[in-house]
Amino acid sequence: MTLSQTIVRTLEERIAAHRKDVKRENVGTVVEVGDGIARLSGLSKIGASEMIDFGKGVLGSALNLAEGEVGAIILGDDSKIEAGDTVKATGQILSVPVGEALIGRVVSPLGEAKDGGSAIPRTTLYPVEKIAPRVIERKSVTVPLQTGIMAIDSMIPIGRGQRELIIGDRQTGKTAVVVDTILNQKQTQTTDRPVICIYVAIGQKESKVAKIVDVLRAGGAMDYTIVVSAGASEPAALSYIAPFAGTAMGEYFLDQGKDVLCIYDDLSKHAWAYRQVSLLLRRPPGREAYPGDVFYLHSRLLERACCLDEKHGGGTITSLPIIETQAGDVSAYIPTNVISITDGQIYLESDLFYKGIRPAVNVGLSVSRVGSAAQRKSMKKVAGKLRLDLAQYRELAIFAQFGSDLDQATKKQLDRGARLTELLKQEQYRPMPVGEQVVLLYAGVNGLFDEVPVDQLKGVQHRLLGDMRSKHYDLLETLAGEITPEAEEQLKRLLTSFHGKKS
Amino acid sequence: MKPTPGQIAQALVELCRELPPDEVGNACDGSLSLLETHGLSHALRTFPRLVRHAALARENAVPVTMTSPTGSLGAAGQTLVSTLERTLARIVEWEETADAGLIGGVVLRSADDRFDASLRSALDQLALSLTQPLPLRP
Secondary structure (H helix, E strand, C coil): CCHHHHHHHHHHHHHHHCCCCCEEEEEEEEEEEECCEEEEEECCCCCCCEEEEEECCEEEEEEEEECCEEEEEECCCHHHCCCCCEEEEEEEECEEEECHHHCCCEECCCCCECCCCCCCCCCEEEECCCCCCCHHHECCCCCEECCCCHHHHHHCCEECCCECEEEECCCCCHHHHHHHHHHHHHHHCCCCCCEEEEEEEEEECHHHHHHHHHHHHHCCHHHCEEEEEEECCCCHHHHHHHHHHHHHHHHHHHCCCCEEEEEEECHHHHHHHHHHHHHHCCCCECHHHCECCHHHHHHHHHCCCEEECHHHCCCEEEEEEEEECCCCCCCCHHHHHHHHHCCEEEEECHHHHHCCCCCCECCCCCEECCHHHHCCHHHHHHHHHHHHHHHHHHHHHHHHCCCCCCCHHHHHHHHHHHHHHHHHCCCCCCCCCHHHHHHHHHHHHCCCCCCCCHHHHHHHHHHHHHHHHHHCHHHHHHHCCCCCHHHHHHHHHHHHHHHHHHC | CCCCHHHHHHHHHHHHHHCCHHHHHHHHHHHHHHHHHCCCHHHCCCHHHHHHHHHHHHCCEEEEEEEECCCCCCHHHHHHHHHHHHHHCCEEEEEEEECHHHCCEEEEEECCEEEEEEHHHHHHHHHHHHCCCCCCCC
16 A cells, blocks of 8 residues: 555544544633733633643643632733633643654744744653652762863763752853853764753843854754743743753653753743742742742752663753852852752852953852762862862962962962963863863873963963874873873873973 | 632622612622622632622522524524433523634533534544644555
């Protein structure tokens, strides 16, 4: 039978099987609508978070269930809805389309295409709200997620399945860190554990999202990335569900045993959107006018990041939530909430940024609670000394400001620290493979750059890496995993001869 | 214990049965004041509907709206109402409305339940069935 005959037969079967059943629906009436929310009468059998069909292609979700009245958020254009309109309960909770077809696309939190491409197929739907995996289904985090940023991979290592918060004031490079992390996952695509990335833009400018998509496309990252965008001009309800929708898209790949990276940029705007919706729905305001369950808003989202055991597929979801602080205040309400939920934080400081230290990571205040458990052996070996040297440098730098005479050991420590700080500076959109990081850090902590003037260090670094890439690529591959005695000998010889050539 | 808007509506209906007609307005004003006193101002919008439902429940009546393309079902509508009264063993307070978009058939609505037996709905269901993904292999 040919394909056309099969199609015709299928259609005939469907027409024959069609029965004109009487549909029973639970309906209500719009009492009041505006500002992205609607108050409805009726809908006596509706459940919490059940989808509501307002007609005219507009959907909503029931959030407030009171006697005789239902408060709902409108997930679309509320200008099409009028008081007196009839609405119906769909009997389903809010779900979004998931699948491989979303990779490379820019979509709305409802799974609608925003990049001008073809419509997203709705073959498989996942619920936006889902209970996180239980304790018994999880295992500890051991596989590293390389960001490609030396300062992070060495001293604040992130593992697959971890939640690591990125926190800082505006314009400190938070989005730059996550974009570099996404770009760095390109090298995982040829391994047996590729990482699929989902970037959720919450309340961001469309121009910023467009720029990020351009950067990802130029870096070949859109081949494994989904961008979910709820723009600043869109209803707050869409910003509210955006991170949950992005996580649902990630859970599809998690269920297949794959590794997923979910980035929420940023949860501060997410909390604002939830506050707006809650105040409009007349929920009682708490501290800073946020509703009482704003902690639960983020905790249930971030708990869905996990590292599942082999029995449940072995997949992981790594979360990188972003929080924007005001004037460096990490003790504010929302930042402290999210800090207490996540497994560590990367603190970006404006002072460091303006001094030219970029990424502006404050390694003293940043921490990863997973730590070296999710770090490669080679990196673990060099990172310990690096952290110690930098900590000593920070302490001694205070004395150096007084301009008093310093002994040789102190001067040496200060010189070492200045060079290590310069070494950790990295250009934007230039993630570095692990092997190269290990080479540079090994040279730095063992004093091979101590004779190099600080302002010339970057040039030396580039020449060294160029040399390694062109002539000793196999050594870089080895060092990406472990510093074997043979590899260490070879590295020492190469660095010494490079040092000799340079001087 | 704070009364609910539904309880106030039921109380109003019971009270109005005992009051002379010229006192009914005062009773309604009193019930609205009661809502505000108990912090139930948000229920003012839906209160008339609650009163209507309470009144119909008191009379053991079921409100039904029948919507057809023309708005006049004629004898078929009467038959439908009789069948409902027999099945539910209650009085049916019915009204007819028109919606040409239904094409044919009828839609019944009672309180929060809607029973859609219209031709439009049947065609929508058929369209949904026919537009499901087709097998691509013979």
